[in-house]
Amino acid sequence: MTQPDHCTSWPDRLLGLDWSMCCLAHDIAYETGLDRLEADLALYKCVGWEIGFRIMAIVMLAGVRIFGGKYWKAARR
Incomplete structure (x- = not known):
């Protein structure tokens, strides 16, 4: 298992909110x-509803849907 790095190529927090x-x-x-x-939607729900930053949740969901495939595939190896 590789070491998780939290928000890859993305800030972990902004405007006092930490996701x-x-x-x-x-x-x-x-x-x-x-x-x-399922994993991507859980991220969206966590940022949007648990953290309360819905616009960021939409942006992050788009990002993981567009760019996350290579990380998901790498984890399968």
């Missing part, structure tokens, strides 16, 4: 074989 634990959970979901869409 690094959402990113850590997302990294762990990728590493442990959770369905990619």
Whole structure:
């Protein structure tokens, strides 16, 4: 298992809001074989509803859907 790095290529916090634990959970979901869409939606829900930064959640969901595939595939190896 690789070392989780929280929010890869993305800040862990902004405007006093910290979503690094959402990113850590997302990294762990990728590493442990959770369905990619399920993992990405869990990140979206964590940032948008648990942290309360819905616009950031939309941006992050778009980012992981567009760029996250290579990380999910790497975790499968």
